[in-house]
Amino acid sequence: MSGLGYCFSTQRNMQVHLIATVVVLVAAWLLKLSCLEWVLVLFAVSFVVVAEMFNTALERTVDLFVDTYHPLARLAKHIAAGAVLVSALNAAVVGVLIFLPHLRMLLLTIK
Secondary structure, eight states, X not given: OHHHHHHHHHOHHHHHHHHHHHHHHHHHHHTTOOHHHHHHHHHHHHHHHXXXXXXXXXXXXXXXXXXXOOHHHHXXXXXXXXXXXXXXXXXXXXXXXXXXHHHHHHHHHHO
């Protein structure tokens, strides 16, 4: 729990992910997603949070062992950040595929 707390209290991107997660979960509840849709949304959200935590752990480990600039340390950090980007893009695609049909139905019933 301390690692999770550290990430949420010190990492701006993790705070952004937390806000996005709350918005997504509220929307999922309001739109009454199916059980399968909930599972997919929760996996997508969790994937982003886990990727961000691994990124933070890698960055801290590199900082622990590298005092000066090193191209391999930079590369390791960029690769970890790229993994977070891939997970976030995955979550966005999952979100569009799941939420768009529900939002369309909602808009059609409002008209």
